[in-house]
Structures are given as C-alpha cells and as structure tokens.
Amino acid sequence: MKILVAISNVPDTTTKISFTNNDTEFNKSGVQFVINPYDEWYALVRALELKESGKASLVTLMHVGLADSEATIRKGLALGADDAVRVNAESADAYFVAEQISSYALANGYELILVGKETINYNGSSVGAMVGGLMDLPLISLATKLDVNDNNVYAEQDADGGIQVVECSLPVVVSCAKGMAEQRIPNMRGIMAARTKPIKVVEPGPSEKLTSIKSFALSPGRTACHYVDSNNLDELVHLLHTQAKVI
Amino acid sequence: MSVLVYTEISKGKIKKSSLEAVNYGAKIAGMIGSDVVAIAFNADDSHLSEIGKAGAKKILSVKENAFKNLDAVALSSAIEQAQKAENAQVILFSFDATGKSVAPRIAARLKAGLVAGATDYPVINGNSFEVKKNVFSGKATAIYSIHSAIKVISLLPNSFPVQFSDNTAIVSDFSVNLDNAKSRLIVKEIKQLSSGETVSLPEAELVVSAGRGLKGPENWGIIEDLAKSLGATTACSRPVADMHWRPHHEHVGQTGVAIRPNLYIAVGISGAIQHLAGVNGSKTIVVINNDKEAPFFKSADYGVVGDAFEIVPKLTSAIEKFKAGTN
Numbered sequence: 242m243k244i245l246v247a248i249s250n251v252p253d254t255t256t257k258i259s260f261t262n263n264d265t266e267f268n269k270s271g272v273q274f275v276i277n278p279y280d281e282w283y284a285l286v287r288a289l290e291l292k293e294s295g296k297a298s299l300v301t302l303m304h305v306g307l308a309d310s311e312a313t314i315r316k317g318l319a320l321g322a323d324d325a326v327r328v329n330a331e332s333a334d335a336y337f338v339a340e341q342i343s344s345y346a347l348a349n350g351y352e353l354i355l356v357g358k359e360t361i362n363y364n365g366s367s368v369g370a371m372v373g374g375l376m377d378l379p380l381i382s383l384a385t386k387l388d389v390n391d392n393n394v395y396a397e398q399d400a401d402g403g404i405q406v407v408e409c410s411l412p413v414v415v416s417c418a419k420g421m422a423e424q425r426i427p428n429m430r431g432i433m434a435a436r437t438k439p440i441k442v443v444e445p446g447p448s449e450k451l452t453s454i455k456s457f458a459l460s461p462g463r464t465a466c467h468y469v470d471s472n473n474l475d476e477l478v479h480l481l482h483t484q485a486k487v488i
Numbered sequence: 489m490s491v492l493v494y495t496e497i498s499k500g501k502i503k504k505s506s507l508e509a510v511n512y513g514a515k516i517a518g519m520i521g522s523d524v525v526a527i528a529f530n531a532d533d534s535h536l537s538e539i540g541k542a543g544a545k546k547i548l549s550v551k552e553n554a555f556k557n558l559d560a561v562a563l564s565s566a567i568e569q570a571q572k573a574e575n576a577q578v579i580l581f582s583f584d585a586t587g588k589s590v591a592p593r594i595a596a597r598l599k600a601g602l603v604a605g606a607t608d609y610p611v612i613n614g615n616s617f618e619v620k621k622n623v624f625s626g627k628a629t630a631i632y633s634i635h636s637a638i639k640v641i642s643l644l645p646n647s648f649p650v651q652f653s654d655n656t657a658i659v660s661d662f663s664v665n666l667d668n669a670k671s672r673l674i675v676k677e678i679k680q681l682s683s684g685e686t687v688s689l690p691e692a693e694l695v696v697s698a699g700r701g702l703k704g705p706e707n708w709g710i711i712e713d714l715a716k717s718l719g720a721t722t723a724c725s726r727p728v729a730d731m732h733w734r735p736h737h738e739h740v741g742q743t744g745v746a747i748r749p750n751l752y753i754a755v756g757i758s759g760a761i762q763h764l765a766g767v768n769g770s771k772t773i774v775v776i777n778n779d780k781e782a783p784f785f786k787s788a789d790y791g792v793v794g795d796a797f798e799i800v801p802k803l804t805s806a807i808e809k810f811k812a813g814t815n
Binding site for chain 2: 252254255256258260278279334335336339361362363364365366367368369370371372373374375379380381382383385399400403404405406407408409410413418419420449450451452453454455456457458459460462463464466467468469470471474475477478479480481482485487488
C-alpha cells in the first residue's frame with residue numbers, strides 16, 4: 242500500500258506577518274518557512290510509522306509550489322519519506338492544489354492520501370475534502386488516530402464535543418489532527434540520506450481559477466489592556482456588562 | 489435561482505451556527521434578488537419552524553436514516569441534488585466539522601469557488617463575490633473573490649448575529665437518490681465527551697479557560713464554578729491537556745479547537761503564540777495571571793494581576809451578585 246502525504250510550505254507560527262505590492266501579496270522576505278505543522282507532525286509522522294510497522298510500502302511527499310520550497314521538501318525526506326513530487330506551480334487556491342494531488346494520486350495508484358487538517362497560513366481545511374470529492378473517495382476528517390490492517394483503515398475523528406470511531410476500506414483520504422503521532426526531529430543520518438532522495442518535478446495540469454485573493458489586511462490589534470485591581474472585581478463585572486457588553 | 493443553506497441538528501436542537509447561515513443567506517438573497525432555501529435532515533416541526541423564523545422561504549425536508557451520522561458522501565450527494573432542483577447559485581454552510589468535510593467536497597465536484605470561514609457578508613462585484621475571511625491563524629484577514637458561477641461559502645461560527653422574524657417557511661419533502669453515494673465509511677461508535685448540558689466549544693459564546701497556573705487537576709473546581717456562574721463552557725491550554733489534567737477536547741489553541749466566543753476568560757495561561765492563534769478571534773479577552781509580565785496581557789482587553797486561587801472565587805461571587813441584581 243502506497244501513501245501520499247501532501248505537504249504545504251508555510252511561514253513559521255511565530256512569523257511577523259506583512260504584505261507587499263499594495264497589500265495583495267504576502268511578504269516572504271526574511272520569513273522562515275516550514276512544513277505545515279499538521280502535515281508534518283501528524284500526517285507525515287503517522288505515515289512513516291505505518292511504513293515502519295510494515296503496513297505501507299512507500300511514503301511519497303507531494304507538494305504544490307515553486308523551487309523555493311525545496312528546503313521544506315528536503316526536511317520531509319530527512320524525516321524519512323522515501324521520495325517526493327513537486328508540482329511546479331504557485332498554489333493558487335485549495336481547488337488548484339486538490340486537483341494536482343488528485344490527478345497524481347490517481348495516475349500513480351496511491352491508496353491512502355494524508356493531509357493535515359488545515360494549513361496555518363490560509364486555514365481553509367479544504368484540500369482533503371476536495372481531493373475526496375474529485376477522486377470520489379470517502380474522507381475521514383479531523384482524524385486523531387489512524388491505523389491500517391489489511392485493506393481497512395481504522396480511525397478516530399473529532400466530532401463536535403465527541404469522538405467518532407470509524408472504519409473504511411482503502412482507498413481513502415484522511416485529514417490529520419493532533420493526537421495521531423508525535424513530532425519527530427530529523428537525525429543526521431536522515432538529513433544525509435535526504436540529499437540523494439529523488440524529488441520529481443512535474444508541470445501542473447490545466448485548471449480553472451475559481452477564487453483569488455484580492456487584498457490582505459493585518460488584523461487590528463487590541464487596544465491596551467485595561468487592568469482591574471484584584472480587590473475590585475465588581476468593577477470588572479461592571480465593565481464586561483456596560484463597556485464590552487458581553488454579559 | 490436561489491441561495492441554498494445546509495442546516496444541522498445536534499443533540500436534538502438546530503445548531504445556532506445553522507441559523508446564522510440561514511440569516512446570512514436571507515441577506516444575500518436580498519442582495520441578488522432570490523430566495524433562501526434551507527435543507528434539513530430528519531428535522532421535526534419545531535426545528536423547521538425555527539429555520540423559518542431565521543428567514544428561510546422554503547425548506548427541503550429530507551427524512552432518511554442514511555443521514556443519521558451526517559456521512560459526508562451522502563450529504564454531498566443530497567446537497568448536490570438540491571442545488572440542481574433549486575438552481576442554487578450560492579450554497580452556504582457553517583465552518584464546523586460537517587462544513588469542513590462537505591462544503592469543499594461539493595465545491596470541488598461542482599467546480600464552484602469556496603471561501604471557508606467567512607467573517608463578513610459578501611460584496612457583489614459583477615459576477616464575483618468578494619468575501620472576507622481570517623488568514624495566518626487570525627493575524628490577518630483576506631478578501632477572496634469567487635469567480636465561478638456557483639459560489640460556496642462556509643461561515644465562521646459566532647461571527648454573525650441571528651435575527652428572528654415571524655416568517656413561516658414552506659416545507660417540502662425532498663427525496664434523495666443515494667444510489668451513487670454509498671459511502672464505504674462505517675461509524676462504529678460515537679463517544680460523547682462533553683456533558684449534554686453545556687454548549688460545545690466552537691459554538692460557545694462564553695468560555696472560561698485555565699492553564700498550568702492552576703497547578704493540578706484537583707484545582708479545577710474554581711474554574712467550573714466560575715463557568716457555571718456565567719453559563720460558560722470550560723476549556724484549557726495545551727500543556728494541561730497533554731498532562732491529562734483535562735480531556736483533550738477542551739484544548740483550545742492552534743493544534744486544538746479554534747474558538748471565537750464573545751468572552752474568553754483565561755486563568756493561569758501565559759499566552760504562547762500557539763494558544764493565541766486559537767483564541768484571538770474572541771470578542772473580549774480577560775486574562776488573570778500572577779505574572780504581570782505574562783505575554784497574554786498584551787492581547788487582553790481586561791487584565792487582573794494576582795493569585796488565581798483568590799481572584800477566581802471572588803470573580804465568581806461578583807458575577808453571582810451581578811446576576812442576582814439583574815434578575
């Protein structure tokens with residue numbers, strides 16, 4: 242069974258965000274990019290565990306992005322993925338990325354497609370479900386546990402205020418959330434091995450532009466914190482009622 | 489032409505976020521001169537009447553056991569059929585667990601542009617809709633243009649007010665053909681974690697949350713009392729969930745649940761950026777911490793510096809006193 246893990250190249254969580262070109266583009270200069278945490282810590286690490294326990298034969302990384310994301314792909318290879326494919330295009334929107342993943346997965350016989358539950362830059366939680374729709378496969382969304390036995394996938398997923406235990410035959414798409422695996426740090430051997438692992442570069446298939454970003458704006462920060470004396474909590478309650486109007 | 493809204497029943501009630509979506513749909517319908525049609529699965533008369541009061545002109549009522557577990561493949565198929573039957577130009581969801589698994593699926597199948605997690609009403613610009621949403625985990629917002637003929641939007645819960653009228657919707661039974669929507673996904677078990685009495689975190693308007701500053705799970709009584717005094721839902725920080733002081737489903741933050749209540753009270757939480765990423769959409773933030781240098785104060789509207797074990801019970805009494813006075 243071959244696993245395709247889709248990874249996104251995102252600014253590190255602690256990045257100070259800014260925009261350029263009249264607020265129409267994210268300002269990449271000086272920004273540290275990383276593998277999207279959900280893709281790395283949960284989807285990729287769990288895929289590697291499945292391979293280590295003999296339940297998967299191959300773990301391939303899939304990335305839609307330009308050549309400048311190669312360092313991010315190498316990190317995934319250093320963690321232990323066997324090989325990688327990069328679709329040589331800017332990831333226009335979730336639909337574009339989902340189309341590229343679907344057509345590659347279909348053409349190359351991947352039975353388990355793992356994605357993180359969302360990216361930390363666009364927060365859409367959309368690619369996994371779109372891949373499911375395009376490939377006509379079920380999606381196990383927001384999975385916190387995942388196992389494979391023979392031809393069946395067993396998973397737990399977050400439902401509002403509860404956990405749903407599900408079973409599904411392969412092939413299937415899974416969006417991965419916290420709990421599925423523990424973060425790993427690549428070791429020196431992995432980093433050396435990653436240098437010679439293959440990254441296949443393919444050109445994107447035709448796609449329609451369904452959405453685009455017109456402009457960005459920084460979220461307004463909060464005005465300075467209003468401190469209330471710990472002996473005067475009636476005042477806090479009063480402020481919450483009359484000023485914030487939340488109680 | 490119409491605006492189609494997916495509505496959902498959870499724990500016997502229509503979700504508030506579904507009513508927000510119906511209301512939002514009515515607003516769009518007004519802008520483009522069409523009607524709001526809601527689709528409801530296994531809804532009873534009281535659910536249907538509530539959807540009507542939130543503004544639906546018509547409700548497609550589907551009664552079918554196959555939708556019991558809200559299977560994404562079956563729901564997508566049903567909503568696609570409803571889209572065709574009603575010639576819907578806009579399809580609306582809430583950006584919750586179902587909205588995240590069904591809206592993108594339908595969008596991809598219909599080649600319809602999707603905005604996931606909208607925080608404002610669309611601006612109509614020719615054939616495009618311009619819709620605002622949060623990006624970079626709440627650090628920024630972006631205006632998305634949807635260019636496709638059919639547009640799919642899912643709404644961030646708690647972002648829109650719900651206004652009710654005395655409107656009554658026309659209810660029509662809608663039968664769905666599920667021949668091509670047999671999902672291989674089987675639900676074996678549902679473990680309900682939160683008690684039925686409190687509102688789930690993504691829907692909660694008031695949240696009381698605590699972190700490592702509480703020193704141990706045995707001290708959560710004061711947090712629960714404070715939450716009870718407000719009618720709030722309890723939450724916790726990541727270390728607290730990782731140490732198993734509190735169940736994982738209470739963890740709010742980047743890797744846990746992202747919330748945007750009207751009021752978020754954080755007790756003994758330092759305010760790491762990963763925690764803020766999950767809560768910075770809250771309308772009002774109150775931080776209680778004994779460390780006056782705690783970074784969370786920089787993102788707070790109101791702060792109290794001092795010992796949580798003294799302040800929290802006093803705040804609970806102050807709220808009880810306030811509630812007694814207003815009733």
